[in-house]
Each structure stands twice: as structure tokens, then as C-alpha cells.
Amino acid sequence: MTEIIGSSGNSASASGGCGSCAISSLTSSCSGCGPGGSSTGSNSQVQSPSFHTSSGNRRRSGEEGVTRRSMLKYLFGAGAAATGASLFGGSGLMSMASGPDNRASNDAEFFEKNYRLMTEGEKRRRIERLEKRYRKERGVNTDISDSDAIPGVLYGYAFNISKCQGYRDCVRGCIEENNLDRESGMQYIRIFEKEQASGFGIEDGDASYFHQVPAEGHFYVGTQCFQCENPPCVEVCPVGATWKEPDGIVVVDYDWCIGCRYCQAACPYWARRFNWSEPQIPASEVNSDQHYLGNRIRPKGVMEKCTFCIQRSRSGELPACVEACPTGARVFGNLLDPDSEIRYILENKKVFRLKEDLNTEPKFWYYMD
Amino acid sequence: MNKLLLFFMVIISGGMLLGNMACDRQEVHSVREKIEHEERDTKHDISNKDQLPPKLREQVVRVSKEKGPDFFTLKRTGEMKRYPCSNCHMDRETTFSESNQSSRKAHWNVDLSHWKGGHMSCSTCHGNESSDQLQTSDGRSVSFNRPDQVCETCHGKQVQDWKGGAHGKQYQTWQGPPVRYNCTTCHDPHDPSFEKKWPETFPNIPRKPSRNHDTKGGGK
Numbered sequence: 001m002t003e004i005i006g007s008s009g010n011s012a013s014a015s016g017g018c019g020s021c022a023i024s025s026l027t028s029s030c031s032g033c034g035p036g037g038s039s040t041g042s043n044s045q046v047q048s049p050s051f052h053t054s055s056g057n058r059r060r061s062g063e064e065g066v067t068r069r070s071m072l073k074y075l076f077g078a079g080a081a082a083t084g085a086s087l088f089g090g091s092g093l094m095s096m097a098s099g100p101d102n103r104a105s106n107d108a109e110f111f112e113k114n115y116r117l118m119t120e121g122e123k124r125r126r127i128e129r130l131e132k133r134y135r136k137e138r139g140v141n142t143d144i145s146d147s148d149a150i151p152g153v154l155y156g157y158a159f160n161i162s163k164c165q166g167y168r169d170c171v172r173g174c175i176e177e178n179n180l181d182r183e184s185g186m187q188y189i190r191i192f193e194k195e196q197a198s199g200f201g202i203e204d205g206d207a208s209y210f211h212q213v214p215a216e217g218h219f220y221v222g223t224q225c226f227q228c229e230n231p232p233c234v235e236v237c238p239v240g241a242t243w244k245e246p247d248g249i250v251v252v253d254y255d256w257c258i259g260c261r262y263c264q265a266a267c268p269y270w271a272r273r274f275n276w277s278e279p280q281i282p283a284s285e286v287n288s289d290q291h292y293l294g295n296r297i298r299p300k301g302v303m304e305k306c307t308f309c310i311q312r313s314r315s316g317e318l319p320a321c322v323e324a325c326p327t328g329a330r331v332f333g334n335l336l337d338p339d340s341e342i343r344y345i346l347e348n349k350k351v352f353r354l355k356e357d358l359n360t361e362p363k364f365w366y367y368m369d
Numbered sequence: 370m371n372k373l374l375l376f377f378m379v380i381i382s383g384g385m386l387l388g389n390m391a392c393d394r395q396e397v398h399s400v401r402e403k404i405e406h407e408e409r410d411t412k413h414d415i416s417n418k419d420q421l422p423p424k425l426r427e428q429v430v431r432v433s434k435e436k437g438p439d440f441f442t443l444k445r446t447g448e449m450k451r452y453p454c455s456n457c458h459m460d461r462e463t464t465f466s467e468s469n470q471s472s473r474k475a476h477w478n479v480d481l482s483h484w485k486g487g488h489m490s491c492s493t494c495h496g497n498e499s500s501d502q503l504q505t506s507d508g509r510s511v512s513f514n515r516p517d518q519v520c521e522t523c524h525g526k527q528v529q530d531w532k533g534g535a536h537g538k539q540y541q542t543w544q545g546p547p548v549r550y551n552c553t554t555c556h557d558p559h560d561p562s563f564e565k566k567w568p569e570t571f572p573n574i575p576r577k578p579s580r581n582h583d584t585k586g587g588g589k
Contacts, residue, residue, distance in 0.1 A: 152409040156400075160535070168569040175571055182574040191568075212565050229400050280574045316544040327563060328538035328555060335400065336409045339438050341534025341547065349535055361400050367535065369526075 114240060115253040115293065127292060134297060140286045144296055147314045149247035155308050155363065156248075156335035156342045157319075158351070159222055161200075162369040163329035166191055166213035166220040173324030174224075177309055178295040179287055181279035188273065188306040189321060192221045200366070202269075202354065222330075223354070224321070225250065225271035225306035226362030233263035233272060242303070247314075248335075248363055249307050251293040257302040264303060268355050269362070272305045308332070335363065420546050429548055430514045434532040440547040443540060443554055444514045451475065452513065458500035482560045494519050494558065516552045528552075 192205025291311035496504025
């Protein structure tokens, strides 16, 4: 697969034209890509002018010299794609529309397995392809990890509502760490400002406050993905693109997601986010320390969510929000370690979780001094 | 006819396999059950600092507590600009002038707003025994590296929570021996409360006028 990409020379073609639909298999929102539109390659962020010409040349040469062999190859490829499309719910049709020159790399993307079924070699090749694409499209050198869960670890999180002052340093830390789309202003973390007399629910909280904080008579409740032990978002996913890892983190395979947004509807905590457009991040601000299931730059048309900074937590670091919090309101740790901070909190403080009656079993507790 | 039947069976079984893969339902367990079943005895050997990253070893001191294993906290003296204090305050008789700001000389910028109710003066914590050490309200001299021992005499609950892990901040990692910020990393001892301020704003790229991604320009 890698060789095919190499020879066609444009992993960028996927992004250039209709990459997002090839990657995300999102047919519905991709009305704009016809056979012609795909070769303009106008969607990527960082482009060299030579890209257009080389792409154009390749297309011409493809049109001129149709040998029997290439014709067979084309027929076979189209047939395979069509079979795949019918199997996977018609999601691959657009990859054919992007023309013969893009087909090879699109097919490589299209026939990618679900992350959980990939062998080590396939993961490695996939990551190499991704790194190459990010270099070409965005001009950034990335280091994508595929580290597995650490055995004997179940991540848990605690949030001190008597300490949070509503400064939102955590939100900024999260945006910078997780390569969130700067154009849509996407944020994983919401900080709700609540009147002290109003109880703990988040429905009547104000998440868009902008005044000096902490405001008199108010307290602050931060929400993000709670990495439920019984996650409704995983239950509803029709394609198995999201699942709970052994260390309790709920992750998304961005290449398997079809963008149906069922999970967004199913989450009672409003934790999932959808990419309506290609994420825009200045090359200088891209965090190159990435994880395949975490903060690697998402394509358009897929869901994403907080992963407790999987790229950090699996290497022993604290999530960016914990690190950024100046008040120490955020505590992160291993629930299976009886000496951890989080376990002390669960055993010694008054703790509660949001919407516990839904039996989602979030691994995110609120506590008070 | 048989062949056709076989063909459909293959198709159907293939579909079922795919379906199974897509919705792998798991048994519902509460987190509590899971913790009880899978709890690990992860003893952190913190009898020495060898488990810490090398560059951290010099930065921390060990804190022991009545219940549970010890942990490390960040040293304070390295952060203090004028430590050791005995460079200037050589004699024990140094008197700390509180009211007259101009007489404080090098400490002109120290504005004591710790407990607005009053009753606090320089000597409440700095004492007069030794200028290089802090003094608790019951007269013990303690190192600047362990400000918690001074804070504890009034803020016992907070220090207890800090020792357990419910107050304060973890340093860099959740793995291995716990390392925590000390009291004065976050609280200015002379003005310990947190300021009122404007919340953080975020990096932003203005939305482009055209939302059609065929005509959308390239990022910048």
C-alpha cells in the first residue's frame, strides 16, 4: 500500500480534492467534489505550487496512455471499491469520483482496516502515510504514537468545585495540546458558571461567561468527556469506530468514523465534537507529539473528543488541562493504584458524578473541600 | 440452485461477522466493582529518590505522613532569590519592621495581606530564632523547604488534604512516586488568596467568508 502511495506521489491528493470524504467516508456532506474539483487541490493548508503542476501532469499522462494493463487495473480497482462501498454502506463512492490518478492513494485509505484489526505492521505503515501527508499538506513534522494501554491502569479524574475559579487556563491548554480547530473555535472542555444556590446540574449553567472571575456568589463546574465505563456513545456507533480502551479511555478511529453523529446525540454530557470543516491550525502551533487515537489532526467530517490526552497520559504525563490549571482543581491518576491521589479523594471526600442515574458510570468525579 | 444458496449463505454470514465486530457490547460493571476486582498493589518504593527522573532528584524533599506512603514535594529554597537569609540577617536580634514600609529595604515589595483580620506580622512565620528557617506558631523551627509545617498550624485541614492528594497540584506525572507542588508554589505566603482576573481567551482563525470547500483558499 505504501508503495502505491509513493509511486502516485500524492498522498496530498486525498486532501487536495476530496480527501476528507475518502478518509472519513462521508458522502453526504461532500457535495462539492466532482471529478474536476478534486484535482484543484485547494483545500490543504500548506501547499507548494509544484503540487498543482505535478498533479496535472500525472493526470494528463494517465489520460493519454491507457494500456490494457492500466485499464484492467482501473476496472479492478473500481470494482473492488464498488464492492467495498456496498459492504460498508455506500461510503466509498466518492473515492472513485476523484479520478484515476487519485485512486491508488484513495484506495489505500479506503481499504484501511479498523484500527483494532490492524496488525503492528499495518499500524506502522498507516502512521508513516499519515506523517507523510501532514508533512506535505501542512508542512509539519509529526511524531505519531500508537502506544497501547499500560496494563493495570484505569484512568480516573477528579474536579474540585470549591477550587475552580473559572480562569479557563485548562481550555487553552487543551486547545493547544490537542490540535483543535482554531477556525470553528472547538473546545473539549466547558466551564459552566453557576449560581451557588442553583445546585450541581449543568443544564442551567452559563458556559459562555466573559467577565472577571471568580464572580461573587458563583461556582464553576468543568465538563469534558467523562470516559464512561458504560459509554452510550460506543453503544450507538453503527460502524464500531469508537470504543473503550483497556485503560478506560473512550477513543475514536478517525478513519473509520462515518460522521453520522449518533454518538454526539447519545452523549448525555455533550462531550463529543464534530468537524464540519477541515481543521485549521497554523503550522507553527501544531503539536507534533501525537497519538493515532488522540490528538493527530483530524480530517473533515468525523467526530472527536477528549481522550484524557492519551498521548500524554500513556507516557506517564498528566493531561494538559491538569497541567494548565493554576488552582489545583484538577486531579488525575490511576484508579487501580490504592495510593494515588484520585483514590484518596474517592475514599475521603464528598464526591458525586453528573447524571449518575443514567448508569453511564463516568470516571470523572466532582468533589468539594 | 444449490450454488446460489451457498453464495447467499456466505454473504449473510460475512455480514453477521461484520455486525458482531461493530457492536461488541460489554457487560456493564460499575467502576467500583472494577476497582475492587483489578486493584493492583503498586507499591512505590520511595525509600530513595532513585525512582524519580534524574533531574528531579535534586529538586524535591520527602514528606512523610501518618497514614499511607510518603511522597515528594518541590523544594523551595532554590526558588528564593535572597536565600540564605543569613547573608544579611546575621544576628538573631534582627527586628522586623512591619508598619514602616521604607525601612524594609530589600523587602519593600512584600505586602502582607495574609488574613485580613490582622494579627499577622513578619515574625508570625519568620520568627526570631534563626533567619534561615521558618518558625511555627508553637515555636518549632522548620526548613523553608517544608512550608507546609508552618501552614499546618492554622490550615490543618488543607495540609491534610494536600498530603492525601485532594489539595494542591501534582507535578508532571501520575506514575511512579507522587511529587506535588509545595504550598508556596501556588500561594504567595504573604498574599495567599487567588486573584480575580479575566478568563483566558483562545487562539483563533477568523472564519472564511466562503464555506464551499472547492473555492476555499489554502489556510493562510
